Amino acid sequence: MPTFGPQHLWFLLQAAGWTLALSAIAFIGGGLLGFGVALARISQNRVVRGLASAYVQVVQGTPLLILLFMIYFGLAIAGFDQLPALIAAGAGLTIYASGFLGEIWRGCIEAVPKTQWEAAECLAMSRWQRLTRVVLPQAMRLATAPTVGFLVQIVKNTSLASVVGFVELSQAGKLINNSIFQPFIIFVTVAMFYFAICYPLSAWSRGLERRLNVGRR
Amino acid sequence: MTYQFDFASLLPYWRDFAAGVWLTLQLSAVATVLGFVGGALCAIARADGPPWLKRLVGAYVEVIRNTPLLVQIFLVYFGIAVLGLRVDATMAAVLALVVNVVAYTCEIMRAGIESIHKAQIEAGECLGLNRRQIYWHVVLRPAIERVYPALVSQYVLLMLASSICSQISAEELTAVANRIQSDTFRSFETYIVVGLVYLALSFVVRWAFWGFGLLVFTRRRKLGTAL
Numbered sequence: 001m002p003t004f005g006p007q008h009l010w011f012l013l014q015a016a017g018w019t020l021a022l023s024a025i026a027f028i029g030g031g032l033l034g035f036g037v038a039l040a041r042i043s044q045n046r047v048v049r050g051l052a053s054a055y056v057q058v059v060q061g062t063p064l065l066i067l068l069f070m071i072y073f074g075l076a077i078a079g080f081d082q083l084p085a086l087i088a089a090g091a092g093l094t095i096y097a098s099g100f101l102g103e104i105w106r107g108c109i110e111a112v113p114k115t116q117w118e119a120a121e122c123l124a125m126s127r128w129q130r131l132t133r134v135v136l137p138q139a140m141r142l143a144t145a146p147t148v149g150f151l152v153q154i155v156k157n158t159s160l161a162s163v164v165g166f167v168e169l170s171q172a173g174k175l176i177n178n179s180i181f182q183p184f185i186i187f188v189t190v191a192m193f194y195f196a197i198c199y200p201l202s203a204w205s206r207g208l209e210r211r212l213n214v215g216r217r
Numbered sequence: 218m219t220y221q222f223d224f225a226s227l228l229p230y231w232r233d234f235a236a237g238v239w240l241t242l243q244l245s246a247v248a249t250v251l252g253f254v255g256g257a258l259c260a261i262a263r264a265d266g267p268p269w270l271k272r273l274v275g276a277y278v279e280v281i282r283n284t285p286l287l288v289q290i291f292l293v294y295f296g297i298a299v300l301g302l303r304v305d306a307t308m309a310a311v312l313a314l315v316v317n318v319v320a321y322t323c324e325i326m327r328a329g330i331e332s333i334h335k336a337q338i339e340a341g342e343c344l345g346l347n348r349r350q351i352y353w354h355v356v357l358r359p360a361i362e363r364v365y366p367a368l369v370s371q372y373v374l375l376m377l378a379s380s381i382c383s384q385i386s387a388e389e390l391t392a393v394a395n396r397i398q399s400d401t402f403r404s405f406e407t408y409i410v411v412g413l414v415y416l417a418l419s420f421v422v423r424w425a426f427w428g429f430g431l432l433v434f435t436r437r438r439k440l441g442t443a444l
Contacts, residue, residue: 061419062412063380065391070412073404077220152283159285160381170287183295191284191292198283 004185008176015172016193022158022168025090027151030097037102042109044127052102059099064160068092072164089161097154104150108143109135145208152198152205159194169193224406230397237393238414240307244389245376245422248314252375253368255315256322257357263323264330274323281320286381289313294385310382310389318375325367329360362434369426373419380415390414 040052059067072088075081112135120130162171173190177183227234263274281289293316294309304312333356341355361368383392390411398407 058416061377061416063377063391063415065380065383066394066408066412066415069394069408070405073398073408077405156283156285159287162287163384170285170291173288174291177291177295182299183291184299187288187292187295191280191288194284194288195280199279202279202283 002180004176004180004182004189008180008186009189011176012169012172012189012193015167015169016197018166019155019158019168019193020197022086022089022093022161022166023151023155025086026093026097026154026158029090029094030101030154033094033098034101034105037098038105038109039131041102041106056099056103059095060103064092064096064157065163067096068160068164071095085161085164085166088164089158089166092164093154093158093161096157097150100150100153101147104146105139105143108139108146111142112138141212145205145212148201148205148208152201155197155201156194220405222406223403224410226401226403227397227406227410230401233393233397234390234410234414237388237390238418240387241376241379241389241391241418244307244311244314244379244382244387245372247311248318248375248379249372251315252318252322252372255319256326257361259319259323260326260330261352261357263327278320278323281317282324286313286317286378287384289317290381290385306382306385306387309385310379310387314375314379314382317378318371321371322368325364325371326360328367329364330356332363333360358436362436365430365434369423369430372426373422376418376422377415 037052037055040048041056043049043052068089071092075083075088075091080087116134116138117130120134125133158168159170161168162174165171167175169190173186177186180186259274259278262270263278266274290310290313293313294306297304297309297312337355337359338351341351346354379389380391382389383395386392394407394411398404401407
């Protein structure tokens with residue numbers, strides 16, 4: 001029986017690349033969609049606000065695993081059964097990330113004092129100008145630390161993409177384990193890969209938080 | 218799209234769904250209680266323990282928080298098997314969930330403990346409270362009260378994350394769904410139903426914690442202050 005060797009390590013390293021790629025897709029897609037969600041959450045239109053709120057509730061109230069299954073089978077039903085697993089996984093993680101990022105960013109936008117809105121209004125700015133020139137730049141400062149923190153969640157949750165057949169780090173570990181059954185060393189190695197990706201992000205997020213001193217407001 | 222939705226074929230399986238919900242709730246409840254106790258102990262150790270213990274708990278928290286739950290579950294499940302012990306999937310799932318949630322609880326509680334002003338502790342000393350009394354009445358209880366909303370969010374996330382236990386065939390709600398969809402070939406419908414069930418569960422759990430909070434944290438209402 002073969003043992004854990006360099007060829008397995010190489011396979012895991014490649015899979016780590018896919019984990020990073022999937023994380024990037026989820027972050028960019030989730031960021032764009034989440035920005036829309038954040039704006040909809042602070043919209044002046046009650047219906048838009050309500051819809052966005054319901055969206056967030058649903059995304060945050062269902063497990064990512066179920067979301068991935070729904071998208072996977074939903075796409076198949078819609079006739080896209082030849083799509084690569086990356087699409088289903090990317091779509092699922094995008095929706096997941098948008099629900100959480102949207103809510104994080106809404107909090108940051110609302111944390112900007114109301115007087116800033118009012119002052120901008122006194123300068124005869126339109127609502128859009130007030131938002132983009134006055135409020136968002138300040139909200140962005142608050143948002144960096146929690147956003148980087150959420151990146152860690154995204155990277156960790158890409159591990160669930162294995163359920164729709166996408167071979168990322170966890171799935172690669174499982175495949176190796178199926179062939180040589182040395183779970184301890186394999187999954188410790190997999191965990192170390194994740195740690196190597198996530199820990200710097202966590203430390204960065206903490207550093208940002210300290211620098212902005214957000215916690216002590 | 219010509220797909221015919223057929224939710225009716227899932228009806229005969231309602232007993233299985235109910236059993237899945239029950240196991241999901243049991244898993245979450247056990248992990249929440251043990252996680253809370255363990256997390257509180259870890260937070261105390263991290264705040265006031267000897268240096269080596271502080272570092273140990275710190276390392277544990279960092280490792281758990283920076284690796285996926287799925288990998289932790291695999292490690293526990295297969296790891297125990299390699300050690301030669303026979304543990305069923307549900308036990309392994311509980312163990313992994315507890316190990317996971319202790320770390321998150323510890324981090325949240327630590328923030329709470331750190332938010333207690335030093336003057337409060339000094340005031341407690343002036344009133345002649347002993348160390349343990351100070352810890353319980355002045356530090357821990359107000360700290361828990363302050364971070365209670367964050368803890369609730371974490372435990373709701375835990376309930377949702379328990380779905381990952383389906384990957385080692387612990388027969389909770391998601392695993393039941395996986396089995397039913399392969400029996401009925403009604404995959405999309407099954408996961409829609411299960412998604413709605415989880416959504417309902419997350420509301421129920423949130424309300425339950427809210428009610429529990431009202432029962433436990435009476436001090437704030439008596440004083441009429443925001444702590």
